[in-house]
Amino acid sequence: MSSTPLAIETHDVRRIYKIRGGKRKGEAKTLIALDGVSLEVPRGELFGLLGPNGAGKTTLIKILATLLLPSSGTAKVDGLDVTTQTQEVRRRISMVSGGETSGFGLLTVEENLWMFARFYGLDNKTIKSRLAEMMQMVGIYDRRSTKISDLSTGLRQKMNFIRGFISDPSVVFLDEPTLGLDVTAARDVRGFVKDWMAQNPDRTLLLTTHYMAEADELCDRLAIIDRGKTLICDTPENLKRRLQSETIFHLKIQPLRKPTSPENVVEAVPGVRSVTIADQTDFSELRLSLQGEEALPAVLSHLSGRGSGLLSLEKREPTLEDVFIQLVGRRLDEDTNLNGTGEER
Amino acid sequence: MTAFKTTSPPAAKATGATLFWRTMWARAYPRIVGSLIRERSWLFFETVLPLAATVSYVFVYQAVGAPEEYVGFVVLGGAMTAFWLNILWAMASQLYWDKEGGNLEIYVLSPGPLMAILLGMAVGGFVMTVTRAAIILIVCSLAFSVTYTISSVPLLIAIFVLTMIALYGMGMMFAAVFLASGREAWHLANLLQEPIYLASGFYFPVRALGFWVAAASSLIPLTLGMDGMRQLLFAGDATLGFLSVEVEAIILLILSVFFLAAARFMLTKLEEIGRREGRLIERRR
Numbered sequence: 327m328s329s330t331p332l333a334i335e336t337h338d339v340r341r342i343y344k345i346r347g348g349k350r351k352g353e354a355k356t357l358i359a360l361d362g363v364s365l366e367v368p369r370g371e372l373f374g375l376l377g378p379n380g381a382g383k384t385t386l387i388k389i390l391a392t393l394l395l396p397s398s399g400t401a402k403v404d405g406l407d408v409t410t411q412t413q414e415v416r417r418r419i420s421m422v423s424g425g426e427t428s429g430f431g432l433l434t435v436e437e438n439l440w441m442f443a444r445f446y447g448l449d450n451k452t453i454k455s456r457l458a459e460m461m462q463m464v465g466i467y468d469r470r471s472t473k474i475s476d477l478s479t480g481l482r483q484k485m486n487f488i489r490g491f492i493s494d495p496s497v498v499f500l501d502e503p504t505l506g507l508d509v510t511a512a513r514d515v516r517g518f519v520k521d522w523m524a525q526n527p528d529r530t531l532l533l534t535t536h537y538m539a540e541a542d543e544l545c546d547r548l549a550i551i552d553r554g555k556t557l558i559c560d561t562p563e564n565l566k567r568r569l570q571s572e573t574i575f576h577l578k579i580q581p582l583r584k585p586t587s588p589e590n591v592v593e594a595v596p597g598v599r600s601v602t603i604a605d606q607t608d609f610s611e612l613r614l615s616l617q618g619e620e621a622l623p624a625v626l627s628h629l630s631g632r633g634s635g636l637l638s639l640e641k642r643e644p645t646l647e648d649v650f651i652q653l654v655g656r657r658l659d660e661d662t663n664l665n666g667t668g669e670e671r
Numbered sequence: 672m673t674a675f676k677t678t679s680p681p682a683a684k685a686t687g688a689t690l691f692w693r694t695m696w697a698r699a700y701p702r703i704v705g706s707l708i709r710e711r712s713w714l715f716f717e718t719v720l721p722l723a724a725t726v727s728y729v730f731v732y733q734a735v736g737a738p739e740e741y742v743g744f745v746v747l748g749g750a751m752t753a754f755w756l757n758i759l760w761a762m763a764s765q766l767y768w769d770k771e772g773g774n775l776e777i778y779v780l781s782p783g784p785l786m787a788i789l790l791g792m793a794v795g796g797f798v799m800t801v802t803r804a805a806i807i808l809i810v811c812s813l814a815f816s817v818t819y820t821i822s823s824v825p826l827l828i829a830i831f832v833l834t835m836i837a838l839y840g841m842g843m844m845f846a847a848v849f850l851a852s853g854r855e856a857w858h859l860a861n862l863l864q865e866p867i868y869l870a871s872g873f874y875f876p877v878r879a880l881g882f883w884v885a886a887a888s889s890l891i892p893l894t895l896g897m898d899g900m901r902q903l904l905f906a907g908d909a910t911l912g913f914l915s916v917e918v919e920a921i922i923l924l925i926l927s928v929f930f931l932a933a934a935r936f937m938l939t940k941l942e943e944i945g946r947r948e949g950r951l952i953e954r955r956r
Contacts, residue, residue: 340947
């Protein structure tokens with residue numbers, strides 16, 4: 327790690343929830359949301375937490391944002407302990423979540439943003455000038471007098487972004503900020519994030535997402551998190567470089583029948599390193615990681631011998647999703663579900 | 672979006688009393704603007720419904736030939752129902768609504784004190800309700816020719832102010848209690864709405880319930896507040912009062928301090944529990 331001061335620092339953070347539903351009446355069942363997460367994010371970095379739903383990303387961001395206490399371990403923001411120096415931390419941070427519905431529907435965009443800015447102690451003159459600038463930047467200046475109950479999801483999220491950034495925070499937490507947005511609105515949001523970081527090189531941004539492309543496009547570094555643990559932490563380029571010795575193909579084939587014997591599974595074909603299969607209505611999607619291209623004919627022959635004709639084939643450069651599959655053994659869009667261990671999320 | 676480039680200087684953020692003041696008025700704003708400008712339909716429903724109940728009680732008293740001052744008692748009680756409804760539905764239940772709407776998380780995340788948020792809700796709620804109460808009082812007083820003989824204006828103002836402070840302090844405390852209870856807030860509000868009309872003597876002198884019931888009901892500030900105001904508004908009817916006005920003023924003062932302190936304590940506890948258990952502050956998705 328460089329000598330740049332750390333904006334975010336966690337050491338062995340665990341978060342365990344007690345939930346109802348134990349085997350006996352009144353018995354508490356535990357749920358391990360975070361299991362010893364240690365991270366260091368230097369000031370000025372756009373850091374990503376990438377993982378499936380239920381991986382523990384939001385829990386970590388809420389601990390850092392002082393909304394939750396860790397069960398054990400320490401977490402610091404701007405050098406301040408989030409457990410004991412809560413007020414000082416809150417003066418420095420802000421958070422925007424995807425699908426956020428905060429605000430009062432009967433107030434206008436401008437009024438809601440004024441209200442939230444006052445919660446941070448900003449004076450009216452500062453609010454007025456910053457609001458006008460930021461509303462123009464995100465393209466909602468002409469909607470400033472619209473009641474927020476009349477805004478679309480995309481416009482509402484742009485307003486949320488202004489709320490998050492108007493207080494001039496040192497550290498910003500973005501929790502799935504493009505969740506539920508259409509392509510254009512999501513691109514606008516990503517553009518805003520990139521521009522803000524470029525204009526404020528001393529500020530830090532922690533982003534959680536389960537969109538690979540978003541993490542790849544935005545993050546200086548990212549950690550892949552699953553079942554409450556950080557699996558790896560590096561730049562997107564370095565993570566993808568790990569897979570350059572592999573050859574990755576994406577295949578669409580006619581629906582694959584369930585294998586009847588071990589030798590029928592695709593993994594059994596020589597040269598196949600890993601396979602993930604996603605069954606769709608009319609076809610199956612295979613993501614193949616091979617030792618080399620020479621292994622492909624055997625795979626196709628294997629599939630054809632089991633009645634699954636090839637519909638399309640594409641060779642791909644490694645992506646973060648491939649990194650995730652290599653590390654976790656399943657696709658990112660498959661939610662985390664732990665069964666039978668009492669460690670469900 | 673265009674490129675991000677602000678020309679305004681870094682935001683200077685107030686702390687301490689200034690932050691408290693700004694947070695309080697910011698949270699009061701939606702209520703004041705909402706009730707006076709944006710949602711005038713609120714005014715109609717929150718005025719007409721208590722007005723209808725008040726009128727029906729007046730007719731009952733007139734039909735049974737009750738003393739004339741009873742009409743005044745009912746009119747005052749009817750006006751005060753607006754405050755009770757506001758406490759239940761717009762104070763006690765509000766943090767629960769705010770949690771469901773996603774605002775509670777923003778309140779907790781911001782440096783603005785939660786006590787200032789609640790006080791802002793109370794100030795906004797008071798402004799919102801005082802207009803309804805005034806309309807009910809004026810309309811009914813004119814319609815039924817109620818005669819007021821005020822024995823002490825300063826004491827009347829003092830009793831009203833203390834009643835409001837204690838009442839909204841209780842509402843602030845209830846806001847934390849309702850949220851902590853984990854139940855649907857409207858069930859609790861429903862549970863408390865009608866029984867208090869009876870226990871606090873909204874439409875009759877609370878003394879009629881007997882000393883011990885009236886004493887227990889005095890925990891609700893409106894009980895003593897209405898009793899004191901009735902004694903001061905209808906001179907010569909102190910015999911119908913529960914306690915002397917001076918004693919009632921002292922008790923209301925104690926209740927004010929108690930409820931505000933309890934609200935502050937409950938809020939601190941609520942935030943602690945919320946952060947520890949992670950289920951009070953976060954909204955259900």
